[in-house]
Amino acid sequence: MSAEGGEIEVGLPLEVRARIVLSDFTLEVDERIEARGVTAIFGPSGSGKTTLLRAIAGFERPARGRIALGERVFSDAEAGEFVPPHLRPIGFLFQDARLFDHLDVAGNLDFGARRRGRGDARFASGDVIASLDLAPLLPRRVDGLSGGERQRVALARTLLSGPELLLLDEPLSALDAARKAEILPYLETVTRRFGIPTLFVSHDLDDVVRLADRVLVLDDGQIAGEGPTAAVVEGLDRPSVAERGEASVVLEGRVLRHDARLHLTLVDLHGDTVSLPLAERLEEGDPVRLRVLARDVAIAVTRPEGLSIRNVLAGRVTSIRDQGAGAADVTIQLREDHLRARLTRAAVEELVLTEGRDVFALVKSVSLDRGR
């Protein structure tokens, strides 16, 4: 499973056409997801993300419809077919890890490896243990592990069971920021290194941007949008989905250099340069993905001086959209990329902003979403 050498990687289609009725909730989905890379299922709590994942895994039985991976049908309500979870080649990483307390770490890893994962050459136990840095934990009891360690063990256990599709159910949501920062790089490494198609459920836009190639937006039991991460994230400021995420743009660039003295990392965005707090693990030339919230961008009509903001980028206004409640969303074209600024209607009028006007974008904060 490699995209090297210019081959085009084609994933199996995961067909999910299902109606699932729970006591207080109905999920209705009709979607073909290409099982390749990392696809995020994004939406607010209660939107049905976990239910969708559980239906794919076989923990919920759809009242109607069909779930199939490639040629293999997992459930077909009309035909009365239902493959129980243990016979589906699907790995599930639970929010709460669900390690077996009666086994040590090695015992937990063995559990999956000895069943479905037996003889699966894609996931050699040495490789999995090494890529998740688990060797020192092997003899430990699981009840003494930290939250981040538990998720790492659970992820390894799932991989060792030899899944063809990996489902991650908000694996980061039970963790605090520090633990999350500890496990995120592992999730990135593992999904890439083992090339396993992954569906990743999250209500955190930052995690989605960092991990996912594609996004499926779920709202109140229905699919509300689908597409490549950058495009979907940018579309998330429409009023109907306003609560789900703030208006923002995702920018892709490359690390230019580090400045150790000023503790900064400079990133090249197709000719424009932005600086962000030093990200030591990145090397020069590494591709990075940045996210800039619209509310973190201000606009000046002349190049400002005597300013604490470091990132000042020249550009041109390409659109001004009224957002209601006295707010306006201004799009600024840079050399190649564009930014969005959330301004007040009053500011737009005072600065006499019009489409085509040359301006300076003042970026107060940039977050690093992905760095390899």
Place this chain on the structure above:
Amino acid sequence: MTSFALSAVDPAPIWITLQLATWTTVLLFVIGTPIAWWLARTRSRARPFVEAVTSLPLVLPPTVLGFYLLILMSPDAALGGLWLSLTGGTLTFSFSGLVVASMLYSLPFMVQPLAAAFEAVGRGPIEAAASLGASPADAFLRVAVPLSKRSFLTAGVLTFSHTLGEFGVVLMVGGNIPGSTRVLSIAIYDHVETLRYAEAHALAAGLLAFSFAVLVLVYAFDRRARVRVG
């Protein structure tokens, strides 16, 4: 307790009692475990009824239980008749009948701790096991049972010791046949009736000490055990 009293004690009731408790416990493990598993996981509306039935022996006077068992086990009744045609013997006033009666009488002591343990295990680890390729039976044996092992010990010990002490049901169903159905509690009753207090003491004190030790052990071992001694 003098050595005289001890040597005068007829060991047969002790032996019968231990056999009865052992059989009852072993058979209840076989029957009670699936009932407890079902109770812990079912969403069926029948659940409260099954729960009530398994708990009835806790609240009914043993004489009521014994009375109906006696009727059910008589050779003319369904259960007794079936047994007669299968084994050629009668259930009433026999050791086999005692085992059947004890199983019913001690059922809650097996089912309740196990059901509580299985409920505590919850669906989480079982789903995790399934997601790793474990069949339901595999997940039960390799995950649910090991996670509940303390409660298996609790349930076994409670069932065993509760059976040791039963009296009313045994008397109704088994009578007092030396060497066959005269168990410890009935032997003690017999000794007291005939004013042989020394022998009664020997047996009663032995049973008291044993039961106390068992309960201390159970409580020390399993904080979760919710023991409701009827």
